[in-house]
Amino acid sequence: MEQRRTTLKTLLTAFAIFSMIFTASLGVAALTNLGNIGRAVKVIALIKMKAIQPVSASQLIEGAAAGMVGSLNDPYSTYLAPEPFESLMEHLKGSYGGVGLLVSMEKENRLTVVSPFKGTPAQKAGILSGDWIVKIDGQETTNMTLEKAAQLMQGKPGTKVTLTVWREGLEGLKDYVLTRQIINIPSVEGQLLKKNRDIAYINITQFSENTGTELERVLKELGEQGFKGIVLDLRNNPGGELEAALQVASKFVPEGPIVHIVEKQRTETLMARGGNLKVPLVVLVNKGSASASEIVSGAIKDTKAGILVGEKTFGKGLVQTVFPLSGGAALKLTTAKYLTPNKTDINKKGIEPNVKVELPQELEREIALTSPNEDKDPQLRKAIEILRTKIK
Structure with missing residues (x-):
């Protein structure tokens, strides 16, 4: 009886989570695809019941939201958790702690430098437009989201970050050890x-x-x-x-x-x-x-x-639009x-x-x-x- 109650509670939790997500994102259209809804509810229930790694309802919601955006295969659209959203807003205001690079996810999911900002650590070190950032502090960047890459490069002024770069015409890879600073750029x-x-x-x-x-x-x-x-x-x-x-x-x-x-x-x-x-x-x-x-x-x-x-x-x-969400998160969508x-x-x-x-x-x-x-x-x-x- 206890197991049955636990299972029922988990299924109800899973359905509630799924309902919140799909009510916000798909609305009435979701009702036309009940088979997929049932499959998603079952996945959530199995994770809650069987996964050895504990996971909260909020984590499941964030993961589901990020997954839905990821299905667009658009490098410019992403679900922003509160911290990356805050960093994005600071960047648009022209002041943040980092190295001074704008990056994009180019063909073959390569994290590519669009341009270094003038007078910043990245530009002074010699990083150029078109450079491919292969690693950030040893983490491979292939298939990394733009927001994750930005989060890794940004940080407290005075701290260091190592960017491993490939450049056409350059023999092998080159490491750039950059010291973060306040990037406050008069535009x-x-x-x-x-x-x-x-x-x-x-x-x-x-x-x-x-x-x-x-x-x-x-x-x-x-x-x-x-x-x-x-x-x-x-x-x-x-x-x-x-x-x-x-x-x-x-x-x-x-x-x-x-x-x-x-x-x-x-x-x-x-x-x-x-x-x-x-x-x-x-x-x-x-x-x-x-x-x-x-x-x-x-x-x-x-x-x-x-x-x-x-x-x-x-x-x-x-053109991307940023839609603020509850809890300090946001959706950046093309x-x-x-x-x-x-x-x-x-x-x-x-x-x-x-x-x-x-x-x-x-x-x-x-x-x-x-x-x-x-x-x-x-x-x-x-x-x-x-x-x-x-x-x-």
């Missing part, structure tokens, strides 16, 4: 070029919640000094907030579409908000320019508001793709620059760590050359 920096004082050089390192305001400030300060052309540097900019991208693009493109957001059941066109600067513009891009960077550069290219110089961009044309003003889908394709100029790998780190170098940087030189033909 916009600007100055007049030293040898071309009528050209403003503006570097946007990421798109965070303050980027639009920071760009306003930089443009005002440089405007007081006077400039006749702009170089907008989006190289190794991994993206960030959509709203920030809209604010930046609105400064440069004429009235009209900036981006088309294609969701499951509707398409929304987001428009420029005015501000279209009436000066010649060149935008520098490379393989580390991703996501929000591609929204801005795609809008500028399609509207002919400026000329893109450099290398093909990364090719991330997907909910849309975006198209450029001319309705070009750039996902996994990237944006080709108007003028292709490659940056030799041996110069990439040196140039990224220094102020704009008008002598050594071939992409910047080409931008200046183009602007010189347009500035009156």
Whole structure:
């Protein structure tokens, strides 16, 4: 009798857990698939009754939620437990403890560097866009989630983390021992070029919640000094907030579409908000320019508001939405793709620059760590050359 009561209690617990999960995620549609529901309830019941490893109801719910998201086979969609969710929010605000890398899960489930942030431990050590991070503190990264990788790389400032990297052209693997620090990155920096004082050089390192305001400030300060052309540097900019991208693009493109957001059941066109600067513009891009960077550069290219110089961009044309859940957790889900003003889908394709100029790998780190170098940087030189033909 006691065994029967225990079994019944376990089955009721399993059904309750499963009902909570499916009520939240599938609703009425779940009722059309009773066979699968029964199988899932049985799995939960067997785990509770037979598994030697103890597991709580909350652990089962988290595991089931993560499994459902995993079935999408989308590296950008994930269930976020409270700690990774908190880290993500800190990152979007522009301040966190870590090494300063944006990573993506590329083909063959390789953890690949999209770009290192300027002035961070990762960039100073020489990690480059396109590097494959094979291990983090000895843990293999193949099939590791992006959130798990970020969690391993982030940590208390002053502590160390070892990244084992493979790079094309590099013999064997290379270990980088990095000391974590507070990554607090002003997203916009600007100055007049030293040898071309009528050209403003503006570097946007990421798109965070303050980027639009920071760009306003930089443009005002440089405007007081006077400039006749702009170089907008989006190289190794991994993206960030959509709203920030809209604010930046609105400064440069004429009235009209900036981006088309294609969701499951509707398409929304987001428009420029005015501000279209009436000066010649060149935008520098490379393989580390991703996501929000591609929204801005795609809008500028399609509207002919400026000329893109450099290398093909990364090719991330997907939009993620974060849905907070109870208990401090969240669901990060790919909910849309975006198209450029001319309705070009750039996902996994990237944006080709108007003028292709490659940056030799041996110069990439040196140039990224220094102020704009008008002598050594071939992409910047080409931008200046183009602007010189347009500035009156």
